[in-house]
Amino acid sequence: MSRRKVELPKAVDRVLLDEETIQRRVEELAAQISADYADAGDLVLVGVLKGAFIFMADLARRLTISHHVDFIALSSYNRGATSTGAVRLIMDTRTPVTGRHVLIVEDIVDTGYTLDYLLSTFQARRPASLKTCVLLSKPERRKVNAPIHYLGFEIPDVWVVGYGLDYADRYRTLPYIAALKREVYE
Amino acid sequence: MGLRDDVAKVLIPEEKLQARIAELAREIDATYSRDDRPLLVCVLKGAFMFLADLTRHLETPHEVDFMEISSYGRGTVSSGVVRILLDLAQSIEGRHVLIVEDIIDTGRTLDYITRNLRTRGPASLRVCTLLSKPSRREIEIPLDFVGFEIPDEFVVGYGLDFAEIYRNLPFIGVLKEEAYRQ
Numbered sequence: 001m002s003r004r005k006v007e008l009p010k011a012v013d014r015v016l017l018d019e020e021t022i023q024r025r026v027e028e029l030a031a032q033i034s035a036d037y038a039d040a041g042d043l044v045l046v047g048v049l050k051g052a053f054i055f056m057a058d059l060a061r062r063l064t065i066s067h068h069v070d071f072i073a074l075s076s077y078n079r080g081a082t083s084t085g086a087v088r089l090i091m092d093t094r095t096p097v098t099g100r101h102v103l104i105v106e107d108i109v110d111t112g113y114t115l116d117y118l119l120s121t122f123q124a125r126r127p128a129s130l131k132t133c134v135l136l137s138k139p140e141r142r143k144v145n146a147p148i149h150y151l152g153f154e155i156p157d158v159w160v161v162g163y164g165l166d167y168a169d170r171y172r173t174l175p176y177i178a179a180l181k182r183e184v185y186e
Numbered sequence: 187m188g189l190r191d192d193v194a195k196v197l198i199p200e201e202k203l204q205a206r207i208a209e210l211a212r213e214i215d216a217t218y219s220r221d222d223r224p225l226l227v228c229v230l231k232g233a234f235m236f237l238a239d240l241t242r243h244l245e246t247p248h249e250v251d252f253m254e255i256s257s258y259g260r261g262t263v264s265s266g267v268v269r270i271l272l273d274l275a276q277s278i279e280g281r282h283v284l285i286v287e288d289i290i291d292t293g294r295t296l297d298y299i300t301r302n303l304r305t306r307g308p309a310s311l312r313v314c315t316l317l318s319k320p321s322r323r324e325i326e327i328p329l330d331f332v333g334f335e336i337p338d339e340f341v342v343g344y345g346l347d348f349a350e351i352y353r354n355l356p357f358i359g360v361l362k363e364e365a366y367r368q
């Protein structure tokens with residue numbers, strides 16, 4: 001694979017996770033998931049838009065087991081630090097999940113509200129099993145306990161962009177994960 | 187038994203696919219200026235893998251948004267009239283919009299989407315597709331960026347599915363007849 005985008009945007013403070021590190025970890029996660037679900041039967045990956053689309057693309061093509069890919073789009077009622085955690089469903093999944101194994105694919109978990117919402121929403125649909133695969137976790141920010149079954153990396157509480165994560169829709173498609181300069185978002 | 191056993195032949199191997207996607211990114215970079223900040227509109231689900239790879243090669247600052255559509259009725263003959271299940275999260279008025287598609291065959295769905303988006307007043311509207319099947323075309327729509335022209339075969343992989351499977355193959359393959367005639 002060719003190396004891409006070596007020049008850092010001015011808003012970026014430093015690279016937290018470079019492309020090779022991310023790709024290696026995604027490969028490991030895919031191997032673990034492929035092994036764990038090898039004999040399970042129907043597996044549905046549910047990616048959370050927009051942030052998870054790159055992670056989903058890389059994870060799905062490394063799985064050696066048959067699976068379905070589906071997406072869900074959510075939005076918070078109020079953005080920002082005072083978020084109450086109320087989540088609005090914009091687009092639901094299309095694949096029926098009752099009796100199937102569901103794996104939620106998320107780019108990042110901070111407060112845990114969104115993941116908690118997804119878990120209760122999908123649990124109500126009576127899947128055969130329900131697990132979560134999350135690329136990044138910010139444990140310092142957690143408000144509710146939502147289980148992460150497959151985790152890429154724990155990161156400190158800084159604003160990160162790239163590999164699906166954005167700042168006002170910018171920097172989302174950088175192939176690495178970088179911390180923004182504090183003056184950009186504060 | 188793996189998914190690959192259902193593939194009769196590899197039409198476009200992974201290396202060739204990835205090399206072409208990097209070239210497409212250069213073509214797109216040459217088309218837009220940095221100030222254009224194009225909005226890449228991905229039509230789900232098929233194009234998500236292409237989008238993930240294409241955008242990581244782009245040097246031009248850009249944003250991405252998603253649409254999910256579904257056709258009315260059943261059967262393989264598409265009227266082109268679609269239901270929008272997920273609309274864009276943002277307004278495209280005055281924006282440079284680049285539609286990102288996995289495959290164009292009859293062109294009917296694309297025709298509908300472009301007409302729909304044009305009513306919203308974008309500054310420009312272009313189309314990038316990974317694959318095109320010219321022999322299937324019923325409506326001519328100019329395609330600005332095309333990855334590969336392919337013959338009229340049953341292709342899967344790299345986002346393209348049959349009954350929701352094979353999407354995750356990292357190459358474009360032709361499905362064995364016994365895999366879809368059941």
